[in-house]
Amino acid sequence: MFALSKTHHLAMVTPMHWKCKSLPPSVGEAEIRRLAEELHVTPVTVQLLLLRGICQREAMHRFLSPRLRYLRPVGSWPGVDHAAQIVARAVAEGKRIAIWGDYDVDGITATVLAKDSILAGGVVAVVNKDLCCGCQGCVQCCPFGAITYLEQEAKCEVNQALCKGCGTCAATCPSEAITLLGFSHLQLYTQIDEALTA
Numbered sequence: 147m148f149a150l151s152k153t154h155h156l157a158m159v160t161p162m163h164w165k166c167k168s169l170p171p172s173v174g175e176a177e178i179r180r181l182a183e184e185l186h187v188t189p190v191t192v193q194l195l196l197l198r199g200i201c202q203r204e205a206m207h208r209f210l211s212p213r214l215r216y217l218r219p220v221g222s223w224p225g226v227d228h229a230a231q232i233v234a235r236a237v238a239e240g241k242r243i244a245i246w247g248d249y250d251v252d253g254i255t256a257t258v259l260a261k262d263s264i265l266a267g268g269v270v271a272v273v274n275k276d277l278c279c280g281c282q283g284c285v286q287c288c289p290f291g292a293i294t295y296l297e298q299e300a301k302c303e304v305n306q307a308l309c310k311g312c313g314t315c316a317a318t319c320p321s322e323a324i325t326l327l328g329f330s331h332l333q334l335y336t337q338i339d340e341a342l343t344a
């Protein structure tokens with residue numbers, strides 16, 4: 147292999163030696179085809195996941211189809227409580243707040259939601275039990291553990307003292323049973339859509 151040196155002379159460079167990782171010996175061609183069919187991807191995609199060390203079907207599904215419920219609980223992020231206190235104090239004192247987000251999908255979305263949450267102030271979720279089907283999806287996705295499943299009623303309920311008004315539950319509820327006080331579903335979805343298409 148040749149390349150131009152700084153002095154524009156042809157110089158010999160050491161050729162690269164690439165080594166392909168081997169697929170796990172326990173996963174044969176039939177298994178790869180089966181996983182590809184189940185996950186609706188090509189066998190090559192399954193092979194790539196295997197080579198990345200993602201070997202179980204569930205782990206592959208999580209990688210290919212990430213869901214909000216797979217996120218780490220927000221409360222476990224280092225320093226998040228302290229940061230929230232600073233913002234809450236600034237809101238209470240009427241201080242000017244600058245929100246910065248990077249210019250990609252998650253950055254813009256987070257910026258818009260943070261701005262609207264701060265402007266709305268004190269937003270909490272409520273469950274309309276007439277619409278709730280008791281699937282408990284909201285319990286699993288709430289990053290603050292603010293939703294409880296009531297066994298006797300087979301419905302869910304929001305603990306408003308714990309709710310941070312993030313809107314995750316409302317966006318994922320299949321029955322549209324959850325509303326954020328101060329936001330309608332249409333407003334919430336429109337905001338997310340606008341943020342994603344900005």
Ligand code: SF4
Pocket residue numbers: 273277278279280281282283284285301302318319320321322323324
């Ligand atoms: S996600 Fe919606 S329908 Fe399911 S339990 Fe929660 S409130 Fe009820």
Ligand code: SF4
Pocket residue numbers: 270271287288289290291292293304308309310311312313314315316
């Ligand atoms: S709005 Fe956020 S914090 Fe409040 S109950 Fe829903 S998911 Fe939990």
